[in-house]
Amino acid sequence: AEKAKWPKSTVQLWEKLSKKEANDIETIQKSIVHHVTTTLARAAYNMDNFTAYQAVALSTRDRLISRWNETQGQLSKADPKRVYYLSLEFLLGRSMDNALLNMGLKDTYGKSIEQLGFRMEDVIESEVDAALGNGGLGRLAACYMDSLATLDYPAWGYGLRYTYGIFQQRIVDGYQTEYPDYWLNFDNPWELPRLDISIQIGFGGHVQTTQDEYGVTRHNWIPASSVQAIAYDVPIPGYDTGNCNNIRLWRSKPTRVFDLTSFNEGNYEKSVEDATNAEKITSVLYPNDNTMAGKELRLKQQYFWTAASLHDIVRRFKKSAREWTDFPDQVAIQLNDTHPTMAIVELQRLLVDEEMLSWDDAWDIVTKTFAFTNHTVLPEAMEKWSVPMMEYLLPRHLQIIFDINLFFLQKVEMKFPNDRGLLNRMSIIEEAQPQQIRMAHLAVVGSHKVNGVAALHSNLIKTTIFKDFVAYYGEEKFVNRTNGITPRRWLHQANPQLSALITETLGSQKWLKELTLLKGLNNKVDDPEFRKKWVAIKRANKVRLAELIKTRCNVTVSPDALFDVQVKRIHEYKRQFMNILYVIYRYRFIKSMTPSQKAGVQPRVVIFGGKAAPGYYIAKLVIKLINGVAKVVNQDPAVGDLLKVVFIPDYNVSVAEVIVPASDISQHISTAGTEASGTSNMKFVLNGGLIIGTLDGANIEILEEIGEDNIFIFGCLAHDVEDLRHAQRYRNVPMNPALQGVISAIEKGTFEDPKVFQPLISTLTVGKDFYLISYDFASYIAANQQVDAAYKNQEEWIKKSIRCTANMGKFSSDRSVKEYADEIWDIKPHPVVDEGYM
């Protein structure tokens, strides 16, 4: 029945009944108990922490959905320009704590549940992480969604609903072993299945070419098979606003459960097999970070997701009966790396083949709609797809890619005639055996803006991978958007005591939405009372982390030692290897000391965490070495509490929330020019942790903001890396002697069978040392000595710590998102109006 046709009394009854529930303790308790006894069908007293979590989650979800409904309803009516953030990864972590804090309901829920006999912390701990991402890129998407919602921007995320997230890591005999992350085991209260929203996605087949009545050639793709995309919506509440945005995740399903032909022919097994194949598409997240997998299933994921999302976006646009030329005024699409680049091709196909626009009109719309974020310059991470694979899976799209390339290269030839080398370099097609499609080139050609993720990185891409494109398009197309992090999750939620102290000091919670207000803390540096409170909070956070280390690693560490942290994906360019080599150096140095010399040593706990891609042999050996060293060092009575080494298994978002607030110093030590930005560096410094780092990625901008007295910088410059590598390769550069000593110790078998580590050692010795560990080792040792010396002067250290937090305002993802909104997407905030339903 339509609302308009209803009698007034019916409409009024609906309106009355859909007004929001009150948020007092009694109403909330009723809603929790209601979910226990009805939704969960449990007896009221027969509950564990997990059941309590489920009930609180369901009650929170009810309130979330009211906001989501109201926001989306009002947006549909007003129909402002929206941004769509296409990302294969959204690394959200836990949702409950965040939702309650953002909606301002944490205290009330805390009291409610406490009276019912549970501790909020235990209930929160029962939630499993949503781990639909690998690392920085996926977590960045999650932070941006938080900021977009908080700033009232009309924004949707589009991604995949993987059945298995990033694998779970366990350490067995020092080695990483992988276990499937079946996160949907107990149902997921943070999603709204929209089983009614289903889109058919085709694969394979052939292209039919015909002439239409005007003699124009028309292309019609006839896919050989199809699968369904089913929508699952994940509400993203803003902080201190009723606004609630959406991430739509697609799940693949067979088009018809049984292929009727096979079924009727009695081939039951084949019909079920087809169904299984359809479901495979969204079954697992690829666990590589910064390397290209090149698997057919991955390309299927990319097309499945971009086609479903575009179909959805176009359907929404068509509701308004506007002209196609208005499309870029209604729709901005951000490509999070090259993974969604097929969206460019799919939109061109929809406009030309299905909507019958001319090629040029369509291409004008396409290039005004898309913008592209690059996250890496590492050659092994550059996406390429083989032409035969593309032809087999998406024959019409391949034709379109060749046409895009042809028209593009014709224009390049006009601007720079007779330069075949240039055309070869810029071509979307790489002339290899077989030919390869360079997705980054396609993304640049199909977008109106291309951005890097930190100042250094954005400059680097202009002088390296996209140099020719800058010459052709001009500088304006290539911009910088320095990454940011959400202060709600990474300070307010993860470090509640520090958040409370800041609020008390600054007189309000405004800083959570305007992070530059933290500057006010600079005045407090010379206040000894304030410093005392500051350091007490850090210590409490270290105690909490020490407990986690005891449970997970069975190692006892002293919270009075300096906590030195490196947690991130394990990758050669991030140089965890250099870190553990220095630990060995330090260990040997301590062992060589007399008792009175030992008395002067600054005790340290060196904390590692992070996953290696399952097929990345060298990265896995680094984990093995860390664990080998930990075993020896932690048992050595000659060292005692002066040095401890731990590898925390299964590093993920919720573990990071415990580690980040507890660090004294963290390491961001990539070879200069290799880490595009880094975002955990921002999280640590925001929480008053100092950092030791190279002049790479966002470290440089952090240095600019907090000042050189509050950061430990070492190592070569990005600018010099090429020359240094050249020297390393072709001249006889001797290994740094301190490093040489460390390598000899490993080779002598100090840390288990040295044969195991030979391939790892070879990365330094066989004339390469591509990541310049030997070159940087001397300055790395020196920087570590400076850290020890600085930490000895506790009062000065605390001042540095306060200055760190105080000057991190720039790195709020609110700032990043505003820059995208103003200068790339051209969208405005559209606040939801509270009419009493949310």
Ligand code: F58
């Ligand atoms: C990261 N990339 C960058 N890629 O390495 C990091 O410097 C940056 O801060 C961050 O993006 C956000 O901009 C990254 O995390 C991946 O994990 C991809 C996953 C899919 C395959 C290719 C790598």
